Amino acid sequence: MEFIDEDLQRYAEEHTSPESELLHKVSRQTHLNVLKPRMLSGHLQGRLLSMFSHMIQPKQVLEIGTYTGYSALCLAEGLQEDGTLHTIDINEELESVVRGYIAEAGLSESIKYYIGPALDIIPTIEATFDLVFIDADKINNARYYDLVIDRVRSGGYIITDNVLWSGKVLEKYRKKLDEDTAALLAFNQKVHDDPRVENILLPVRDGLLVARKK
Numbered sequence: 001m002e003f004i005d006e007d008l009q010r011y012a013e014e015h016t017s018p019e020s021e022l023l024h025k026v027s028r029q030t031h032l033n034v035l036k037p038r039m040l041s042g043h044l045q046g047r048l049l050s051m052f053s054h055m056i057q058p059k060q061v062l063e064i065g066t067y068t069g070y071s072a073l074c075l076a077e078g079l080q081e082d083g084t085l086h087t088i089d090i091n092e093e094l095e096s097v098v099r100g101y102i103a104e105a106g107l108s109e110s111i112k113y114y115i116g117p118a119l120d121i122i123p124t125i126e127a128t129f130d131l132v133f134i135d136a137d138k139i140n141n142a143r144y145y146d147l148v149i150d151r152v153r154s155g156g157y158i159i160t161d162n163v164l165w166s167g168k169v170l171e172k173y174r175k176k177l178d179e180d181t182a183a184l185l186a187f188n189q190k191v192h193d194d195p196r197v198e199n200i201l202l203p204v205r206d207g208l209l210v211a212r213k214k
């Protein structure tokens with residue numbers, strides 16, 4: 001589902017800084033060679049993640065759901081010089097291609113890439129996070145949130161992707177309430193009700209829920 005008119009989307013992209021050559025290549029190669037390329041953040045959302053990262057200037061970033069590395073490269077753009085971005089994905093098939101892109105970006109030192117289930121890996125990462133990006137299996141969003149909330153510094157951010165779930169958060173856009181949609185509804189409400197954060201749901205692409213820890 002497109003939330004805004006196709007022409008307006010194009011206009012917004014035309015008035016947004018372009019992707020780097022490498023990001024363009026990651027996007028193109030993903031669309032040509034990888035299953036479910038719609039999962040990739042893409043130009044507009046990628047520039048927004050980069051903008052957030054530049055605003056926050058994080059030292060420690062955690063990303064849950066690397067896929068082909070597009071959003072990791074965007075989020076790394078605002079990292080402090082000695083900062084680290086930790087990114088986790090369960091899919092080992094994409095490992096060599098992702099490591100290739102990270103090397104091409106010259107970020108092999110600052111991006112730590114972990115393969116495995118995020119629920120197992122997150123507790124092994126020793127860091128206090130300035131920024132967390134949740135973008136993996138939606139059913140586990142609340143578990144990821146609970147695992148990281150105490151490890152985000154006061155004033156740090158948790159950004160969660162796909163919270164509008166192609167519109168299915170509204171009854172009129174779904175045929176039935178499936179498990180993922182129910183989990184997303186519960187997650188969005190949980191964050192909204194959490195007194196530890198301030199939140200804004202941005203209707204960008206498939207919906208980004210931005211929570212700032214008080």
Ligand SMILES: C[S@@+](CC[C@H](N)C(=O)[O-])C[C@H]1O[C@@H](n2cnc3c(N)ncnc32)[C@H](O)[C@@H]1O
Nearest residue numbers: 039040041065067070071089090117118136137
């Ligand atoms: C939507 S894609 C991530 C897209 C990427 N963040 C981007 O914007 O380009 C979701 C990714 O989460 C990964 N994933 C799914 N379940 C996972 C789990 N339990 N632990 C870690 N990664 C998982 C999938 O393999 C997939 O690559």
